Amino acid sequence: MNAVVDPTMLSPAAGDKVASDKVASDKVASEEPRRSVRLANQGYRMGGGKSPLRGFTLAVLPPVLGLAFLVLVWQLIASRNSAFPTPMVTWEAALKLFADPFYSNGPNDQGIGWNILASLKRVAIGFGLAAAVGIPLGFMIGRFKFLSGMFNPIISLLKPVSPLAWLPIGLLVFKSADPAAIWSIFICSIWPMIINTAVGVQRVPQDYMNVARVLNLSEWKIFSKILLPSVLPYMLTGVRLAIGTAWLVIVAAEMLTGGVGIGFWVWDEWNNLNVPHILIAIGIIGVVGLALEQALVALAKSFAYEETGS
CATH class of the missing domain: 1.10.3720.10 (MetI-like)
Incomplete structure (x- = not known):
């Protein structure tokens, strides 16, 4: 069974070490947001951030794929029916x-x-x-x-x-x-x-x-x-x-x-x-x-x- 160690029960030297480690971790945690801001200002982006390119892709790619799918279906219908004009023929007429x-x-x-x-x-x-x-x-x-x-x-x-x-x-x-x-x-x-x-x-x-x-x-x-x-x-x-x-x-x-x-x-x-x-x-x-x-x-x-x- 693992025992839970209370820092107050440690020796003075050990207690000082624990306290100093805690202060150091708090200091790192407090500096982390400022470090992220500095990196962002320098043009770097953290892994969890959303890039503008990703947002643009999600906005543009689905409609483009939808139109491409429509043109593909249109081409398939035209290929099976000679009376139905293809997208290229229609484009030239337009x-x-x-x-x-x-x-x-x-x-x-x-x-x-x-x-x-x-x-x-x-x-x-x-x-x-x-x-x-x-x-x-x-x-x-x-x-x-x-x-x-x-x-x-x-x-x-x-x-x-x-x-x-x-x-x-x-x-x-x-x-x-x-x-x-x-x-x-x-x-x-x-x-x-x-x-x-x-x-x-x-x-x-x-x-x-x-x-x-x-x-x-x-x-x-x-x-x-x-x-x-x-x-x-x-x-x-x-x-x-x-x-x-x-x-x-x-x-x-x-x-x-x-x-x-x-x-x-x-x-x-x-x-x-x-x-x-x-x-x-x-x-x-x-x-x-x-x-x-x-x-x-x-x-x-x-x-x-x-x-x-x-």
Whole structure:
């Protein structure tokens, strides 16, 4: 059995040695952080540290591998189907297509740039109208129980309807393809903004509203000082969902209505059996949708705030 040695039971000389060893170890331990700092300032990095190169690799390598995997699958599909263009054939077609994206040879023959701008214009109008109506309506539904009970059955009934089912109604009412496509974007974009804004208002802590009642704040003060800061994250989530849905709908609506637009361009290329251009259009639709999403994510982050403790 091992015996536990108490330093106080040792001889004075041995006790002094133990004490000096302890002081030495404490001194080494206290100097270790300072030594690490000096080495870091000189450019050396300890084994447990994370190098910037490692962080860059983890940020860049996975997306690159994902895209490489997509291209590999694409190449395998093309190798088994001669009608399906290879990535290289599609890339060469894209270079020719984007060499002059804004040419115009008449109303039915315009460059890809004009088609993208026409679709974005329709999305901006329909989405803007949906935001102008949906966000205030969401505030009122979340704020007043009477309006909530009034509109909830309507929203539950109409929200599941496919946006393209509203396209014939738009054609019947507006007698034109362009307003009908904008109408389809409006009706599909408004529901996420109404629902998320209303949910955000309903989740405002009741203590805040009780304080507002005690202070006898006006409805405008309640909205600007209490509701808006609390509801903003929910509202921006609804806006993000709505813009993604709007961009999806415009492509399908333009396929049915015709005219200038990325959806009509895809359909026209299919009628011409130009499959490389269809694949290019799919990539463009994805990139534009991603750009819209990231723009709204950046907007949401700029308005985000965190509560800090004292």
